[in-house]
Amino acid sequence: MNKTALRALLRERRALIAPESHGFTRPTGQGRRAPGLSQHQVDQLLHRTLGTYHRLESGSYPNPPTDLLREVAHLFDLNEQEWVSLCRYALLQDPPGPLRPSSGKEIPGIWQEAVDGIEHMAYITDASWDMLTYNSAFAALFPGGHAPANTMRWMLLDPEGRKQLTDWDTAWVPWILPQLQAAIATRPHDEILAQIEKEVLADPQLAGVYEAGGALFHPDGHERPLCHTEKGPGWVSICAAQPMTAPGSRLFILIFRPGRVLNHPRPPTLRAR
Secondary structure, eight states: OOHHHHHHHHHHHHTTSOGGGGTOOOOSSSSOOOSSOOHHHHHHHHTOOTTHHHHHHHTOSSSOOHHHHHHHHHHTTOOHHHHHHHHHHHHSSOOSSOSSTTTTSOOOTHHHHHHHTOSSEEEEEOTTOBEEEEOHHHHTTSGGGOOOSBHHHHHHHOHHHHHHSTTIIIIIHHHHHHHHHHHHHHOTTOHHHHHHHHHHHTOTTTHHHHHHOOOOOOOTTOEEEEEETTTEEEEEEEEEEOOTTSTTOEEEEEEEEESSSOOSOOOOOOOOO
């Protein structure tokens, strides 16, 4: 637990909430003059035993339950980045899932210009793997320049995807299915992911592999064979990142190299000098 950072975050956000907005009145005589809700009022609003919130804010509540942290985050109207910080400060780990169901579904509009400015194929998907934006280089990968609406469904279930992803069953499927499982574990109520899982379990080529499970390896840095609509067979080196304001979203940059054989040296790992 990072007590100093936890106390600073909670104090700052608690001070922004007017007690009157929750039906409380400020004392008119001598008494508390600090801005925002009192710790006692937080306990009342959360229907918690008096002193619970004080223990949390003071850092004297070891391993506080996630449901308490989530209730506080909603009361204080934390954003997703602040929710991550709260869990890291209080539990020294990332949260088990997003704070709100809508998180990971949208990104700032400036990302369109950023993606358009990337030379290589680039695209961003949301937490359900629905396409948010992509550049012209990525569109050229597909027949007619039409990028898929959901990249997870395209990679796993679309017949055209299975053709373009060279050695689909050995070079792609074992890496993609664990990502679907991890996404569902994080977002168990996501209807889009649930529907994709349903279709995967009904597919004789995928069901057994999916049910067997597999270790999750992030695709960042992977190299996989792929057939480009315009450039023919080749390999893509995958660079993956995440927009900070949208947990579960993904930015992918695909560096394509033509040729049926992967014959370029892997670049060295980058480290600060």
